[in-house]
Amino acid sequence: PKRTYGSRDDKPFDRERKPFDRDRKPYDSDRPKRAFDSDRPKRVYTPREDKPFDSEETPFDAENAPVEVERTKRKYTRREDKPVDADNQSSESENKPYEGEKRRKLFGEDHAERPQRDYRPKAEEYIPKPRRRKAVDEVGIRLNKFISNSGVCSRREADDYITAGLVSVNGQIITELGTKxxxxxxxxxxxxxxxxxxxxxxxxxxxxxxxxxxxxPNAEKTVMDLIAGNCPQRVYPVGRLDKSTTGVLLLTNDGEMTEKLSHPSNMSKKIYHVFLDKNLSGSDFKALLDGIELEDGLINADSLSYIDEDKTQVGLELHSGRNRVVRRMFEHLGYRVKKLDRVFFAGLTKKNLRRGQWRFLTEQEVAMLRMGAFE
Incomplete structure (x- = not known):
């Protein structure tokens, strides 16, 4: 059982002390004890400055002073001049000439002197395959491509014109597709x-x-009026913008490029700045992103955001090329589009272009369109 301790107040202190029964060990019993209470007089100490100096000072004798002997410097010889002790030298060192101080080579310094080993497996020598010579009927350009390059239409439309008998070559009507x-x-x-x-x-x-x-024929003003007299080539708009819509528009005589950017499968990116007659509600905002059903099918915005916290202005991103699709989306939800401006099309913006102004594309921009890097 554990020992229990009481409080200090309850511990009695009036009990008798037990005598110490163990004999005390005498301390250095052979040495006489010193009496500290003796009458021996104490020693008087004097400070050091008052202590007399008893030794006699020896005068300096200049004649008998030791003379400093000038030591001759030891001459050292180079190792090549040092005589060889035949008894202490081994046979190998006797025949080995002194080469002087050697410079330590840096890492890789003698890399060129060492033979190189090629660890790569040797590949078989490439022998190009002989090219098949083109036949006589393969020389030339396809007729639909020539029509497209002329800026009349796209290749697909050119095929329709050819089969309709509207195209002649050297006075002969051509109706067969693939003619070169x-x-x-x-x-x-x-x-x-x-x-x-x-x-x-x-x-x-x-x-x-x-x-x-x-x-x-009833149009009063067309976009061709803005470039009249400044472009000798006949160009056509890529895609469509209605009469009230403003913004980025591309014109070209490249039929292939027009078809590439206009075809729905290529999904050219377009961004619009939309001005509405009232605030766009949160439920309609979500409905535009989820998708709404129009008369020509389901359509949804790829991205949508408010502009400057003004809920009457939104930025809308689309890849669809349907006719008047932006206006129809908001009209379906009960909104009226007061103003519509396209700010982005196929990687192109209207930067530094005021309303009605135009410019030719740079080589870098044309290359971007041809590579399809217009996302």
Whole structure:
């Protein structure tokens, strides 16, 4: 059992002390004890400065002073001049000439002197395959590509015109697809001769009240009026912007480029700045992102955001190229689009272009469009 301790107040102190029964060991019993209470007089100590100096000072004798002996310097010889002790030298060192001080080589300094070993397996010598010689009928350019390069239409539309009998080559109507011609052939479309024109690419900041449809006889102003007299080539708009819509518009005579950017499968990116007649609610905001059902199918915004915390202005990103799709999306939800401005199309912006101004694309921008890097 554990020992219990009481409080100090309860411990009695009036009990008798036990005597110490163990004999005390005498301390240095052989040495006489010193009496500290003796009457022996104490020793008197004097400070050091008062202590007399008893030794006699010896005077300096200049005549008998020791003379300093000048030691001759030891001459050292180079190792090559040092005589060889034949008794102490081994046979190897006798025959080994002195080469002087050697410079320590740096790492890799003698790399060129050592033979190189190629650890890579030797590949078989490449022998190019002989190319198949082109037949006579393969020389030339396809007729639909020539028509497209002339800026009339795309290749697909050119095929329709060929099968309809609207294209002639050297006075002969061609209706067979895949026909190849020479650059010197006389190709006519509806009786008008076609020429392979230089490719032109124009970026325009389209103003309001200008139409992009060139075949509309009732149109008062078209975008072609803005570049009249400044571009000898006949160019066509890529895609469509309605009369009230402003912003980025691309014009070119490159039929292949037009088809590439206009076809829905290529999904060219477009960004619009939309001005509404009232605030866009949160539920409608979500509905635009989730998708709404229009008369021509389901459509949804790829990205949507408010502009400067003003809920009447939104930025809308789309890849669809349907006709008036942005206006129809908001009209379906009960909003009226007061103003619509396209600020981005296929990697191109209207930077440094005021309303109605245009410019030619740079080589870098054209290369970007051809590579399809317009996301």
């Amino acid at each position: 011609i020479q650059a010197s052939d006389d190709v006519r479309f509806n009786g008008e001769r076609l020429k392979g024109e230089e490719k032109v690419y124009i970026l325009m900041n389209k103003p309001k009240d200008f139409v992009t449809t060139l075949s509309d």
